[in-house]
Amino acid sequence: xxxxxxxxxxxxxxxxxxxxxxxxxxxxxxxxxxxxxETLAGEPIENxxxxxxxxxxxxxxxxxxxxxxxxxxxxxxxxSTILPPLVLARAGFLIHSTRGGxxxxxxxxxxxxxxxEGELHDLLAEGILxxxxxxxxxxxxxxxxxLATDVEGHRPEALxxxxxxxxxxxxxxxGAKDLMRKAIADAEKAIEKEKEARAAWEKARAEWEARQKAxxxxxxxxxxxxxxxxxxxxxxEPSARGRGSAQEPPPGQDGxxxxxxxxxxxxxxxxxxxxxxxxLVPVVEWLRRxxxxxxxxxxxxxxxxxLDLLGDRDPAWSAILGGGSRFSRFAGNFMEVRDALAAAxxxxxxxxxxxNLPYTRIPTHPAxxxxxxxxxxxxxxxxxxxxxxxxxxxxLADLVREGLDRRIALEAxxxxxxxxxxxxxxxxPLEVGAPANFIVFDGDVLDPTAEVQYVxxxxxxxxxxxxxxxxx
Amino acid sequence: xxxxxxxxxxxxxxxPLAAAPAVPVPSLRRLAQEPPPEQPTxxPKAEAEDGNGKEGTSPYLAVVGGEVHTVTxxxxxxxxxxxxxxxxxxxxxxxxxxxxARVIDATGMKVYPGLIAVRSxxxxxxxxxxxxxxxxxxxxxxxxxxxxxxxAVETGGAVAKLLRHSVEGALIGKPDWVTVSYSPSSPRARxxxxxxxxxxxxxxxxxxxxxxxxxxxxxxxxxxxxKSVNQQALRLLQRQATARFNADSAKDLLAVCExxxxxxxxxxxxxxxxxxxxxxxxxxxxxRLVITPRAKRxxxxxxxxxxxxxxxxxxILWEHGVEFAIVPGQAYIxxxxxxxxxxxxxxxxxAFAIRGGLPEEAALRSITIDAARILGVEDxxxxxxxxxxxxxxxxxxxxxxxxxxxxxxxxxxxIAYDKQMAPYFAxxxxxxxxxxxxxxxxxxxxxxxxxxEAAEDGGDGGSNRAGxxx
Numbered sequence: 001x002x003x004x005x006x007x008x009x010x011x012x013x014x015x016x017x018x019x020x021x022x023x024x025x026x027x028x029x030x031x032x033x034x035x036x037x038e039t040l041a042g043e044p045i046e047n048x049x050x051x052x053x054x055x056x057x058x059x060x061x062x063x064x065x066x067x068x069x070x071x072x073x074x075x076x077x078x079x080s081t082i083l084p085p086l087v088l089a090r091a092g093f094l095i096h097s098t099r100g101g102x103x104x105x106x107x108x109x110x111x112x113x114x115x116x117e118g119e120l121h122d123l124l125a126e127g128i129l130x131x132x133x134x135x136x137x138x139x140x141x142x143x144x145x146x147l148a149t150d151v152e153g154h155r156p157e158a159l160x161x162x163x164x165x166x167x168x169x170x171x172x173x174x175g176a177k178d179l180m181r182k183a184i185a186d187a188e189k190a191i192e193k194e195k196e197a198r199a200a201w202e203k204a205r206a207e208w209e210a211r212q213k214a215x216x217x218x219x220x221x222x223x224x225x226x227x228x229x230x231x232x233x234x235x236x237e238p239s240a241r242g243r244g245s246a247q248e249p250p251p252g253q254d255g256x257x258x259x260x261x262x263x264x265x266x267x268x269x270x271x272x273x274x275x276x277x278x279x280l281v282p283v284v285e286w287l288r289r290x291x292x293x294x295x296x297x298x299x300x301x302x303x304x305x306x307l308d309l310l311g312d313r314d315p316a317w318s319a320i321l322g323g324g325s326r327f328s329r330f331a332g333n334f335m336e337v338r339d340a341l342a343a344a345x346x347x348x349x350x351x352x353x354x355x356n357l358p359y360t361r362i363p364t365h366p367a368x369x370x371x372x373x374x375x376x377x378x379x380x381x382x383x384x385x386x387x388x389x390x391x392x393x394x395x396l397a398d399l400v401r402e403g404l405d406r407r408i409a410l411e412a413x414x415x416x417x418x419x420x421x422x423x424x425x426x427x428x429p430l431e432v433g434a435p436a437n438f439i440v441f442d443g444d445v446l447d448p449t450a451e452v453q454y455v456x457x458x459x460x461x462x463x464x465x466x467x468x469x470x471x472x
Numbered sequence: 473x474x475x476x477x478x479x480x481x482x483x484x485x486x487x488p489l490a491a492a493p494a495v496p497v498p499s500l501r502r503l504a505q506e507p508p509p510e511q512p513t514x515x516p517k518a519e520a521e522d523g524n525g526k527e528g529t530s531p532y533l534a535v536v537g538g539e540v541h542t543v544t545x546x547x548x549x550x551x552x553x554x555x556x557x558x559x560x561x562x563x564x565x566x567x568x569x570x571x572x573a574r575v576i577d578a579t580g581m582k583v584y585p586g587l588i589a590v591r592s593x594x595x596x597x598x599x600x601x602x603x604x605x606x607x608x609x610x611x612x613x614x615x616x617x618x619x620x621x622x623x624a625v626e627t628g629g630a631v632a633k634l635l636r637h638s639v640e641g642a643l644i645g646k647p648d649w650v651t652v653s654y655s656p657s658s659p660r661a662r663x664x665x666x667x668x669x670x671x672x673x674x675x676x677x678x679x680x681x682x683x684x685x686x687x688x689x690x691x692x693x694x695x696x697x698x699k700s701v702n703q704q705a706l707r708l709l710q711r712q713a714t715a716r717f718n719a720d721s722a723k724d725l726l727a728v729c730e731x732x733x734x735x736x737x738x739x740x741x742x743x744x745x746x747x748x749x750x751x752x753x754x755x756x757x758x759x760r761l762v763i764t765p766r767a768k769r770x771x772x773x774x775x776x777x778x779x780x781x782x783x784x785x786x787x788i789l790w791e792h793g794v795e796f797a798i799v800p801g802q803a804y805i806x807x808x809x810x811x812x813x814x815x816x817x818x819x820x821x822x823a824f825a826i827r828g829g830l831p832e833e834a835a836l837r838s839i840t841i842d843a844a845r846i847l848g849v850e851d852x853x854x855x856x857x858x859x860x861x862x863x864x865x866x867x868x869x870x871x872x873x874x875x876x877x878x879x880x881x882x883x884x885x886x887i888a889y890d891k892q893m894a895p896y897f898a899x900x901x902x903x904x905x906x907x908x909x910x911x912x913x914x915x916x917x918x919x920x921x922x923x924x925e926a927a928e929d930g931g932d933g934g935s936n937r938a939g940x941x942x
Contacts, residue, residue, distance in 0.1 A: 174598065174605040301608035304639045333610045336637070358612050360895050 029053040029070040030459070032440055034080040040407070040415055041429030050082055052436040055459035060432055073440075075453065081441045083410065084427050085129030085455060086392075089349055089378050089417035090294075090320065092134045093385045094119060099137035101175075103183055105165065106278040107142030109135040110158045119386075120149040120156070124463045126389050127439040127452040130159070130423050138168050139179045143282055144294065146421050150455070150462035160422065164318075165282040165293040169302040177305050184309070187283040190276045197274050204267040286315050294349070296320035303337040307344065318420065320380075321350040321366065332357040332364035342373040347420055349378040351388075352395035354402060367412070368404040378420055379412040394448035410445065426457075435459075531557050533885050534569040538578025538866060543585055543841050543855040553583060555862035558641070558884035563856055574887070576880055578866045584836065585855050586623025586634075586863035586883065588843035589815050590762050590797045591742070594804040599628030600646060607642035609635050613805045618881040618889035619896050620805070620816040621871070623863040624844075624853055631847050633863070634881075636888035644861075645849040649716040649740065650704045654731055655724050662727070665705075669735045672705035714738040714848075717759075720769060722746040722779055725754065732757035740846050744796070745769040748785040749778045751792035760846050761789060761796040765824040766813065786825035790834045797843035798822045798835075823872040835872060868901075879903065 030052045037045040037060065051059040051070070066072060097112045112135060123131055128149055135142030146160040169176045276284055285291040295317050297303050303319065319341060321334050332355040341348055348370055354363045370377050381388035382395040392413070400409050418427030428434045436459040443450025455463035533555045540551040540563060552567040553560060569575060589595075595613045598606030608614065614634050617625065624633050624644065631645040653661045678696040685693050698706075707713040715732075719725045720743035729750065732739055739759040741747075745767050747754055754761070763785060771780025782788070789796055800821040802814040813821065822835045830838075844854030852861045862885040869876035877897055881889035892898050906914070 172606070173608070174602050177605045299608065300610045301639065304609065305605065308639055336610050357895060358610075362895055 027054065029058060029067050030461075031064065031066065031070050031072045032082060032454070033064065033072065033074040033076055034082050034440065035076050036079070036081045036444070037430060038081060038083045038410055038445065039430040040084055040411060041431050047076065048082075050430065050438070052456065052459045055436055057430060057432055057434050057436050060430060073454070075440065075442060079443045079447065079450070080453075081443070081445050081450075082430065082438050083127075083441070083445050084414040084418075084430060085437055085439050085457075086127045086413050087417035087421065087423065087427055088123065088128045088131040088381070088389065089420055090134055090380050090384070091123075091131050091389075092136070094131070094133050095136045097136050099135075099141065101138035101141075101179070103140045103179065103279045104135070104137055104142050105140050105183075105280060105282040107135050107137075108145055108162050109133040109142065109166075110145035110147075110155075110161045112136050113145070113147075113155055115154050115156070120147070120151065121463075122386055123389060124149040124455055125452060125465075125468070126392065127441070127455060128389065129437060129439075129455060129457060129462075130418060130421065130426060132163070132417075132421050135166055138170065139176070140183055140279070140283070141166050141168065146423065148426075148457065150457050150460075159426075163292075163421065165286045165291050167293050167295040167317075169295055169306050170298040173302060173305055176302070177309055180306075180309055183280065183283050184287065184313075186277075187280055187287050190274075190280060190284050191287060194273050194276075198271055201267060201271050208267050286317075287313070289315055291316075293317040294320055296322070298322065299331075300334045300337045303334075303340060307340060318347040318349060318378075319344075321348060322380075331355040332360075332362070332366070334366050335364050335369055338366075338369055338373050338375075341370065342375050347376045347378060347416075349380055349417075349420075351382050352379045352392065352399050353382045354398060363402075365399070365402050365404065367399050367409075368402070371404065371408055376416060377408070377412050378417045379409065391448075393446060393450075397446040397448060400446060406446070530570070530572040530574055531885070532561075532570045532573035533576070533862065533882065533887070534567075534573045535576045535578050535583055535864065535866060535880075535882070536569060538581045538583040540583045540856055541585075541836060541871075542857065543836060544857055545855075550579075551583075553856055553862075553864060555882070555885045558862055558886075560856060560858050560860050560862050560864075562858055576866060576882075576887070578880075581879060582867045582870065583856070584621070584865050584867065584871055585840045586853065586865055586881065587621040587818055587839045588797075588847065588854060589617075589622055589625040589799060589803065589818060589839075590843045590846050591799050591803040592617075592625040592627050592815060595622075595625050595634070595815065596627040596630075596632040596642070598630070600630050601643070603627065603630045603632050603643045607632060607635070607639050609637060609639060609642070615889065615894060616805050616816055616896065618883070619878060619891070619894060620818060621865045621867070621878045621881065622815060622818065623865070623881060623883050623888075624847075624849070625815075626847055631849050633853075633861075633883060634888065635883055635886070637886055641884060644852060645847060647846075647848050648707075648713045650708055650713045652708075652715045652717055652731075654717060654728060655719070656727050666731070666734075668702035668705040669709065669731075672701050672709050673735065675701040675706065676709060708737045709735060711738050714740055717741045719743050720745040720767075722749045722777070725750055728759070729753045729757050732759055743767075744789075745781045745785070746779055747794070748782050748788040751788045751794055754789070755792035755794045759794070760842075761794060762799055762846065763789070763796050764799055764801050765821060765828060767801055783824065783828035785828065786835075786838070787829035790830055795842050795845065796838055797846050798825060798838040819871045819876070820874060823874070826872055832872065868903075875901075877901070 031049055033049045035047060037048040037050060039045060039060065045060065045062055048060065048062045049064040050057060094115060095109065095112045096114060096116075099107070099112075110133070113133060120131070130146060131149055132144050132146050134144055143162045144164045144166055145158045146163055147156060147158050151157060167180065169180065282291055286293045293315065295306060297306065297319060322331060334350075334355070350366055350370070352367065354365055356363055367377055367379060379396065379399070381392040383391070396409050396413065400406050414427055415424070415429065418424050426435065426437055428437070430438055436456050438456055439452050440454040441450045442453050451465060452463065453465045454461055535553040535555075537550055537552070540548040540553055542548065542563060548563065548565060551563060551565045552569065554562040554567050554569065554573075595611075595617050596603060597608060597611070598604075614636065617634050618636065622634055624631055626647065629646060629649070630643055631647065632642050633644050635642050652665055654665055655661070675696055675698065682693060682695050704713065708715050715737055717728050717739060719728050719741050725741070725744065725747055728739070728741060736758075739757065740762060741759050742762045744761040744763045746769060747761055747763065765783065765786055767781065769781040786796065786798070798818075798821055800813050800815060800818055802812075804814055805816050806812060806814050818839055822839055825838070826832055826835045841850060841854035844850040844852075853863050856864055862882055864882050865878050866880040867876050868879050877891055877900070878889065879891045880887060892903050
């Protein structure tokens with residue numbers, strides 16, 4: 001058997017890639033051999049292989065022993081790379097409906113979703129396996145949802161239907177600030193009201209229980225007393241009388257008391273919180289730290305006004321820099337709030353662009369500067385449409401060329417957005433035992449001419465470029 | 473030569489040169505670190521306390537060695553302005569600079585209070601109270617306003633401070649002005665205002681006699697009904713509000729004077745192109761003016777009295793004790809040139825008043841303390857005095873010289889503008905870079921300091937400096 005394995009090992013590089021069978025029958029391993037594996041778990045593996053079996057990564061390394069029955073894809077030679085799948089943390093363009101501004105917290109993005117044919121597939125072809133969608137509208141438009149891109153239909157099932165509270169500090173500062181201020185004030189009032197209601201319920205419950213206890217005690221004492229009387233008196237008749245006397249008056253008393261109790265009514269066993277306006281519910285949850293808010297800002301001043309608005313409150317939030325669907329060419333002055341964002345300790349989502357300082361041709365590098373300031377950055381495509389997604393890696397390459405650490409850049413489009421969306425179990429560093437979710441490029445990730453060849457989700461090949469081309 | 477500098481820099485290691493993360497242009501001079509001739513009453517500490525400094529930044533900011541034009545207390549040569557948090561702590565020649573303070577080396581430069589525009593548009597967004605929620609410290613025009621030396625502006629009935637790095641405290645006042653339309657060209661409006669003021673005066677008289685009668689013990693009297701009185705007129709006569717007039721011609725100004733003589737009240741008059749023709753009368757009414765020295769009014773040759781505009785307008789008003797502020801013809805900022813007629817070059821407008829004979833001291837007042845007084849914020853801004861807001865500018869020459877640039881603008885104790893760091897004028901007569909000799913001296917001094925500190929087992933030392941050189 002080892003001899004056979006050795007033979008296979010020798011033979012493997014000579015074998016042509018078996019592209020005709022991308023997905024092996026169950027139980028058979030699937031192997032990808034590439035020039036570089038960006039595991040994002042440690043150093044990249046050069047000239048490595050990744051072996052998948054039953055939906056998980058079975059082996060990863062640089063010395064391959066091809067097991068029996070394995071299907072091997074050998075893509076070595078052109079700088080091919082394997083990377084955890086890309087994650088698009090914000091995609092407004094998948095939503096085709098519109099809504100105005102105001103307080104619309106009750107809406108979920110998924111409810112506004114009606115996909116055009118092949119829209120998700122286009123993202124899959126760019127290596128994006130997970131995408132978060134924004135509810136339409138301004139102000140407080142609702143809650144975000146998360147989708148996998150390997151699903152079908154106009155209204156596919158979501159991974160998470162109801163995730164972050166979306167807030168937009170955009171447009172006129174006063175209007176936006178007023179809206180948020182009032183929402184926060186109302187939510188705090190609702191929290192206070194609930195607290196008061198709970199305290200009142202607890203008090204009523206405690207009093208009621210104490211009364212019950214006291215009555216039970218009284219009853220017990222009476223019974224004991226009667227028992228004693230019974231013990232001291234005759235045996236047959238008095239006991240019957242005693243029982244009768246013990247039973248008869250209490251029903252009368254009990255009846256009276258019960259009547260009183262009926263009037264009082266037993267407080268409910270479970271606390272019934274007062275009703276909250278459904279548009280306010282996610283804000284309340286956010287202030288209680290049960291939910292994260294994703295706040296977008298179209299100008300740096302909005303960040304300061306937001307911090308001013310929060311004051312001493314400390315609910316969880318992440319910042320999205322750049323309003324609408326794109327970053328202004330002159331949004332370089334976002335760097336003015338770099339330290340404020342770093343001090344707030346929040347995650348920052350920003351488009352992969354190098355904007356100029358306002359009214360100048362002086363470029364800035366917000367991603368690298370924020371990263372250096374210790375901020376966890378998540379990168380978004382340079383534009384909020386499919387074209388932006390298609391130029392995502394080119395933009396990423398620009399950022400890396402201008403000084404952003406390559407590893408940070410790759411994490412900022414894979415692991416970090418996945419963690420921000422709670423999908424860290426799907427998009428994980430590539431290690432043995434991890435679910436086989438990854439993408440295979442025919443060149444370097446940051447080479448804009450390289451294309452995604454395969455996307456794997458739980459070991460299934462959900463995108464195969466050769467099949468697409470065949471179809472065409 | 474360069475290799476020596478490099479060597480010296482390498483030897484110096486983390487000398488003060490490298491210890492300036494907050495301000496990328498470190499000073500290379502030793503500044504006022506000698507033992508103080510005069511101890512501050514409050515012993516300053518190096519660590520960050522309150523104030524608006526960022527965490528880890530000293531609350532102290534010292535502007536050292538400049539010629540300080542305090543406005544209210546004369547000119548102090550080679551003095552230090554020490555600010556703590558957003559206030560001025562000390563001003564004088566012997567002020568000790570606390571260790572760790574941020575330092576601006578103003579040697580050879582002039583320090584003035586931040587300039588104030590009594591009218592502006594397009595610099596700060598929002599009107600009145602809404603400035604609080606709409607202030608954009610990163611707006612281009614805020615930066616340009618600072619480059620022009622402005623640190624506070626009136627905007628839509630509010631006074632806003634041109635803060636650069638925060639939004640808190642942008643709104644510092646709301647002048648209580650009542651616009652009074654009182655022109656001979658509109659007899660109806662004049663009649664109405666007179667009637668309102670007469671009604672208010674009558675009410676006040678009746679109120680006084682009611683109070684006197686009540687004090688005398690009379691009982692069956694009723695107080696006058698305030699509902700029948702125009703409340704604005706009442707507030708004006710009680711000097712709780714200021715009447716705001718627009719009047720340029722002598723005729724209009726005369727009408728205003730007559731009104732103010734009949735109904736004494738606080739007044740501010742915008743315009744005043746022919747004010748010089750009746751300066752004595754204006755002076756007696758106590759009205760303040762907001763003038764534009766270059767605003768022209770063609771003289772009418774048919775009139776026998778003096779009329780038309782005069783470059784001497786400001787001087788004549790000053791001589792007659794009329795307080796005034798100066799604004800340029802366009803109360804906004806354009807980028808159409810560095811010596812335009814807008815708020816980018818406010819001192820240039822004032823320079824024309826100086827050309828007409830106005831003393832420089834009075835000229836400076838017109839865009840600092842007198843402007844603050846007109847806006848009702850003179851207790852906070854308009855002069856360099858301990859206790860006042862730390863709003864000041866450092867200029868590389870006389871404020872009214874056309875070549876002068878603002879090198880630094882400090883607003884609420886924060887360095888809001890640094891010419892060398894801003895993209896607008898850094899290339900025009902750049903701040904002189906230190907010579908190789910100065911670099912070596914500074915490095916050697918840094919090494920000595922480190923050695924001294926080591927010998928003393930001292931603290932962290934290192935000032936964050938903004939100084940000359942880049």
